[in-house]
Amino acid sequence: MSNPRPSPEIKRRAKAGETEEHFEQLVTFFLGEGCFAFPLRVVLEIIRKPQTVRVPLAPPSLVGLANLRGAVLPIFDLRRILHLPQRDYDDATRVLVIQNQCQLGMVVDQVSRVLAVRNEEIEEVSQIDLTVDARFLRGVAKVGPRGDLVQVLDAGKLLEREYDTISMNKEDRIEELQASTRSPELSGPEIENETTTQLVTFCVAAEEYGLAVSEVEEVVRLPDRISDVPGAQREVLGLINLRGRLLPLVSLRRIYEFPDKELDDQSRAVVLRKTMPGGRIARLGLLVDHVREVLNVSENDMQPVPPLLLGVGKSGQIEAICRLEEGRRLISVIRGERFFQRKEVNQVLHEGAGDETTSEGNEEEKMSGNEVQLVIFQLGNEEFGIPVEYVQEIIRVPEKMSVVPRAPRFVEGLVNLRGAVLPVLDMRARFGLERLERNENQRIIVLNTSGTIAGFVVDSVIEVLRVPSGELEPSPALSDEQVKLVGQIVNLSQEDRMIQIVEAEKLLSDEELAVLRESQQDVLVST
Template identity: 45%
Template sequence: MSQIQAIHTAAEGDELQAQGRQFVTFTVGQDVFAVEMLPVQEIIRVPDVVQVPLTPPALNGLANLRGNVLPIICLRTLFNLETREVDDSTRAIVLNLGQPLGFVVDRVASVIMVEEEQIEPVTNVQATIDTQLLTGLLKQVAGHELVMILDFAALVRDSFCQNDVLQRAVAASAGLTLGSGEGEAEEETSDELQLVSFAVANQEYAITIEDVQEIVQVPEHIVSVPKAARHVRGVMTLRQRLLPLVSLREMFCLPGQATDERSRILVVNLAGTSVGIILDSVNEVLRVPASQLEPMPPMLARDQNLAEITGLCRLQDGKRLVSVISAERLLQHQAVQAALHATQEDQQVEEDNLEQEDSVDDEEQLVVFRLGNEEYGVPIDSVQEIVRVPDNLTHVPKAPGFVEGVMNLRGVVLPVIDQRRRFGLPSIEGNDRQRIMVFVINELRTGFIVDSVAEVLKISRSLIEPAPSLSSEQQRLFGRVANLAVHKRMIQLVEPRQLLAEQELDALARVA
């Protein structure tokens, strides 16, 4: 789903938040894939294996997982990629496909909640993507434009089911037949904990997956809360609601650290109350027998600074220690309560202000973007979607000079224009903040590269006035301006239909 479509969807009601499916995203080589949470038994570090002679190269071997034989399959080898040494990021995703199978991936990225509207059926992309091993695509999730949903069952059938040697090896070692229900592993007992594990200051913690609403990236800008405790980083907007953010490092009196690309926000929800916990990184989903959860030692249990930690899991023969945090106790922490209280006040003030503005005057809803130090706005209804700039645009020979290139947008050739060049601004080097805003001008879909998309803003029409006439072209493009004097902001409003002249539209049509 595009960013603009997501804004519209979220605005239709918070009840959509309860709908969705959970996926685990992971990388193999340069590609990002996803698998639905349902068949995922656990995510583990790559275990030592016993190699089986005369088996396909993709089968690393057989591992012992708590007394059960687990075939370990390398996805890099299956995808004909160059093999690499196992490192700290490498993981094995254990799936139940009639029997447990471990698939080695380069890195497990995150656990995400995806709305049905973000799932693209595989039939819609057969023209441009080989869909034999896919069940669909996820749109605009986990910071990626498209994430492929891998069909592991089809992958196993395609790669192994015709190999008699593998069948005999797996059947003899595990007492199971690959891809069938015979000899299926016994169902997990109910006394098993499913935990989302994460790291803070090189220590590993976990929280039960039932209390995790979702995992999101840290936004570029966090709005600070005046007079808040140092644990409270501020607030962010998540699905049209304010979400308070607290730092687990500072709550646990650990050394501070700036967030980076690995940092994540774990959104914890309990009894309708949500709070975002800033973490160094999210590791994996663990399935741990309840018997392995040990209570806190009495001496540590009396320490008020450790009140949120309810138990310890000793994994890998005690070499790996995971502290389990109680969501209920976490939300009772004084810093979290202060953040929730401040956010509730801000939310109420914002809602009251919106109600007052709606009753006094009409509003316009704008998408605000930046070019250099200036802000521009376009009506939200004119924006079809907002997408990331691909690493490489395809350059079309003899295309008009103002065309930067073309890209494939879900099977449609999209001409892309550098908005800086259109506005006579100096060019800049491409970066991660740039976006392509897609408009339909005279029935022609066209993308314009901007430096960044700032926000979606509602502005009272009383604050919008005619722009001073400085030139005929300026007047045609920027006929109005929003003067937000209180915030010391001035936003030039762009008329999207005037972004291209008639002859330019004809030239673009030939390119497309």
């Protein structure tokens, strides 16, 4: 990182009695063979090209969003804006951080120097033959003994035609979001109007287990470091740092006496939470091999544990057996509260790990007011989040789906979800991304939006995350469609993560909802 410094020429002219009113300071750089410049007063700093997060439905010239010391920085490729031939980035590539109502970055091939030119040396654009659109220029300067041409760019004009929404300041975006925010209407059509239980299902040693969603606070990826707990029982793997809070991590494999398995990208910690006497909040992480789905299951599918197995080995931890797919799929439903009663867990909790003391009765108010719970999914390498209150369940992608006549291009088809017709859409296509071949990692997130239940195919669901509400901020407004669908962003700068928050209510227009409802009716009539 560097701040552009005044050139020696400026000091020389100052000694000669010239003031800043007589000359313009320019930061010069190259795009190919062409030399360009921005006025020094708008260039805040010069940095190497950072890692960026791709934004769906954004203008083609946007490289992505970067984290600049905790601030979200939109970065544009100046070659794309000027319609110049593209080239690969290399070690000389730099980003000029510019202040243009809001801060943004411009990628250039190579930075040259800071120079000073007399105001009268900057000629009118119309007097010179140029290689870029004259509307983007403030003027042209001839410098040096050979009269080298420097094209002085106007940062405002570069963006105003295609990206006029980006000039909206942060305060305006916050007011707009607050005005448009409304609670989800979860009174839409129910699936087969029966009592259901929502389960988070996961696998341990090829066996499938489930926990009631009400007992699960979040599901998180494992950090790089797990700290040992001296003197702890074998079942306790150690402590992990969860947003500044120490969380005990217990291995379900060891509790259930399965062989150990190396941790991998699929390993997850299912975080349980329990209010203890006196208002003390205890948290515990259960290490599982991988999380499978979030399901709504009928009470008719839940069967008691056979009497002969009650209290025997790991069966003693099981509350019920969930039978799905005509008995071909069995899920052992366990109760999270029982893990807090285990001796090895109590030993760690007694030492203060996983604790949070609050005023009794105020914890729910605190959690709902200060934190937001999100289902995090991936499209390509980028992470997106949907508020958990919109998510009805998360299921695997079936092998076959019914074709939807006259449907939008991002509609995949219809599936039978426990007797109800569920329209399924491709989130990639909705965001203008290339489709993927079907694979085992993909999931359907079933959402209840605007009273309509619909499923959206995503590349993978990676966790359920609680984040402080203060970490949410308005997304840079890069296009009308983008800001409508991705209105906020979570910038977890300490974790080097940026999560784009999907506006669930805006995923489908009124016209698209009407088409889907019509298609559902057509299928019901034909069956």
